[in-house]
Amino acid sequence: DKYVLAISWQPSFCQTKQSKPECISQTADRYDATNFTLHGLWPDRASYCGVSYEDKSNDKQGEWDDLPPLDLDEQTTSELAVLMPGVQSYLHRHEWIKHGTCDGRDEDTYYDISLDLLREVNDSEVQELFAENIGKIITRSQIDTAFENSFGEGAAKSVKVKCRDGLFSEFQIKMRRPLVGDKLTDILLPTKRGFCDDVLVDAAGF
Numbered sequence: 001d002k003y004v005l006a007i008s009w010q011p012s013f014c015q016t017k018q019s020k021p022e023c024i025s026q027t028a029d030r031y032d033a034t035n036f037t038l039h040g041l042w043p044d045r046a047s048y049c050g051v052s053y054e055d056k057s058n059d060k061q062g063e064w065d066d067l068p069p070l071d072l073d074e075q076t077t078s079e080l081a082v083l084m085p086g087v088q089s090y091l092h093r094h095e096w097i098k099h100g101t102c103d104g105r106d107e108d109t110y111y112d113i114s115l116d117l118l119r120e121v122n123d124s125e126v127q128e129l130f131a132e133n134i135g136k137i138i139t140r141s142q143i144d145t146a147f148e149n150s151f152g153e154g155a156a157k158s159v160k161v162k163c164r165d166g167l168f169s170e171f172q173i174k175m176r177r178p179l180v181g182d183k184l185t186d187i188l189l190p191t192k193r194g195f196c197d198d199v200l201v202d203a204a205g206f
Contacts (some may be wrong), residue, residue, distance in 0.1 A: 001178040002189060005117050006039035009130070010085060012167040012202040018180070026204050031082050034131040034203035035122045038084040039097040039170060041114040046102035048061050059097045064090035067097055070107045074114070081114055113178050119169035121171070124150035130168075133201050138168075140197045151185045160187035163196035 010032040014023035026032065048056050058066045070093060072080070080087050092111070100110045121127060126146040129138060144156035160172040174191035175184070 002044035003175050003177055004042045004044070004191075005173045005178075006042065006068060006169040006170055007036040007112070007121060007173070008039045009168050009202065011204045012038050012164065012169050014204075015167065015202060015206055016164070019205055020086075021088040023206075025088070026085070028204045030085075030204070031087050034134070035083075035127055036118060036130075036171070037086070037090075038080075038114055038118050039086075039101055041103070041110065041117070041178075042099045044100045047098050049102035051101055053096055053098055059094055064094045067093035069093070070096055072111065076108055076111050079115055080111060083118055096183075103193035109180065113180060113182075117173075117178060117182075117184060121150075121173075126150055130201050134203045135201065136188055137198050137200050140199075154190075155185070155188055157190045157193075159206055160191050160194040161196040161199065162194060163199045166198075166200050167202045168196070187203065 010022070010026065014026055017023055019177070020031075036058070048059075051059075055067055058064070067090060080092055084092060096107055096110070099104070100107065105112050105113075124146070129142060129146045134189070140161060143159070143161060147155045147159055158174045160174070161168070162170045162172060172191070172194075174189045175187040176189060178187055
């Protein structure tokens with residue numbers, strides 16, 4: 001099975017979603033101003049597995065607060081609040097209903113694996129590159145080098161770079177189905193690179 005880990009740069013997301021609670025509350029010293037955040041972990045070519053018509057309808061209409069609460073333990077809940085600020089808009093419910101239901105594991109395991117993979121990137125040279133260049137332009141070559149130095153030769157071929165109006169928006173990292181304890185280096189798969197070369201690293205605030 002193939003998966004995509006989507007991790008976002010929250011300041012650029014908030015440029016276009018300024019009214020969302022997680023954007024109104026963002027500050028320059030909050031974690032998501034200088035670290036990547038969780039968008040989602042997506043099983044390839046599958047969505048809404050075993051989901052009711054009502055939940056699917058609410059999700060597609062963006063009524064995420066009407067989606068069922070997730071059965072997450074206290075630690076996962078507190079970690080999501082930092083690493084996935086979109087929980088303030090119920091992004092975690094949306095991601096579970098659309099993608100997590102096709103993973104075959106419970107909510108807690110699904111998010112624990114997602115957060116572990118995200119933390120690997122945030123503990124790497126990739127995060128350092130972005131944090132040290134806020135407000136500046138970085139090249140695809142710099143990004144590739146940071147990924148290869150952090151996750152091994154060929155790692156950059158697993159990364160699609162997404163951007164909007166010149167602003168870096170997110171990485172979509174291709175991998176095989178991740179298991180508990182898997183390291184990115186061991187599970188990466190090649191993907192299409194996207195069309196973003198030089199990108200601006202946005203600062204918090206609008």
